[in-house]
Amino acid sequence: MQSIYAMHQNGSDNMEKEEKFLFYSIDAIQDLYLIMLSSLIEICKKETVFLHLSSQKHLATPEERNPNEKFIKNSIFQILAENNSLSIALENRKINNWTLNDDYIILLLNAVKESKLYAKYMSNSVNTFEEDRDFIVALFTEVIVPNEKLYEYLEDDKLTWVDDIPLVNTHIIKQLKAIKSANDESFRVPKLYKDNEDKDFVRDLFRKTILNERELSKEYDDKTPNWDSERIAEIDTIILKMAICEFLKFPSIPVKVTLNEYLEVAKEYSTPKSSIFINGILDNLVKELQASKKMVKVGRGLM
Structure with missing residues (x-):
């Protein structure tokens, strides 16, 4: 972000x-x-x-x-x-x-x-x-x-x-x-990434969001009738694009995981009302994408 x-x-x-x-x-x-x-x-x-x-x-x-x-x-x-x-x-x-x-x-x-x-x-x-x-x-x-x-x-x-x-x-x-005892030898310096797939996700999310910004913004443009695009905080638009990118281009990521993660990001980095604003848009968008079958998730329990 x-x-x-x-x-x-x-x-x-x-x-x-x-x-x-x-x-x-x-x-x-x-x-x-x-x-x-x-x-x-x-x-x-x-x-x-x-x-x-x-x-x-x-x-x-x-x-x-x-x-x-x-x-x-x-x-x-x-x-x-x-x-x-x-x-x-x-x-x-x-x-x-x-x-x-x-x-x-x-x-x-x-x-x-x-x-x-x-x-x-x-x-x-x-x-x-x-x-x-x-x-x-x-x-x-x-x-x-x-x-x-x-x-x-x-x-x-x-x-x-x-x-x-x-x-x-x-x-x-x-x-x-x-650490459990003076003889505990389990302490380890943690890895930055869980595995190669974890690192690939960082690159893929960054690239796919950047390369598809115009397409991604179209998904929420008509969901903000009371807001001019200039009035929406830039961080909010980036959060929306990244979340939508995960909805559409990362079939293995559960919808609820995406929603929870980006709402937390909004609370931490954007305006006080941003998480409510973003939640409303994404919630409506998810229903629309599911109804149109435009969003496809693979695996059990991913919806």
């Missing part, structure tokens, strides 16, 4: 160029995932170095000589640091953001140590794996994710990440919660 919108705004007809950027922006989601997840590892490393240097000071206090290492020995930190899937992905994708910008790690570490979560966690000398895991989940959710400086850094790095940040963070939290 955003790629099609960008083409409209730029007055571009270079579909190949926009398609390359589309896949580039999707590919970059994995970098964002790795950057966010590796921030936990780097925070632990930074605190480990700090504790060591403090213990070596000439006038070190008793607390500095024998620091409380509960934080740096948290089980989740150890699992992430030793995870092959994560290490390989970081190496292959050449993720070195925190090496180049370790001031953000210091900033995050300070925010962690100033938090009530940290104080409560460190006050208890007896800990369990469940406590370690719940602490890291809460820390990531309540301290790291909402950090404005971190958000600004990510936004400046890649503007396309603005919409991807909630998706990535939600997935990381889900993965952290799913």
Whole structure:
């Protein structure tokens, strides 16, 4: 949707160029995932170095000589640091953001140590794996994710990440919660695409919508008698075209799936009343397409 919108705004007809950027922006989601997840590892490393240097000071206090290492020995930190899937992905994708910008790690570490979560966690000398895991989940959710400086850094790095940040963070939290024990080796860096068919769908939906925009717009033109085409938000017209494209040119996608997906997109990206407007048009259009047998869906339960 955003790629099609960008083409409209730029007055571009270079579909190949926009398609390359589309896949580039999707590919970059994995970098964002790795950057966010590796921030936990780097925070632990930074605190480990700090504790060591403090213990070596000439006038070190008793607390500095024998620091409380509960934080740096948290089980989740150890699992992430030793995870092959994560290490390989970081190496292959050449993720070195925190090496180049370790001031953000210091900033995050300070925010962690100033938090009530940290104080409560460190006050208890007896800990369990469940406590370690719940602490890291809460820390990531309540301290790291909402950090404005971190958000600004990510936004400046890649503007396309603005919409991807909630998706990535939600997935990381889900993965952290799913770790069952200190010996759990099931953690894996997720694939961007489920399979080749998944990736093909991205390209096909983009191309078929772009190449058939005029034809697709005709399907809803007479369904908006009280609206001049100029008054309909451009995002709404793109959402309508993409939904209709799925109705007509993707026989394996259930109608209800298309309807639900695009109504959610409208709620997130368009005007407050857009989802109601789009729902009304698509609902009427579906009945018309089914009656005329213009829309053919294959498979059980697809209507």
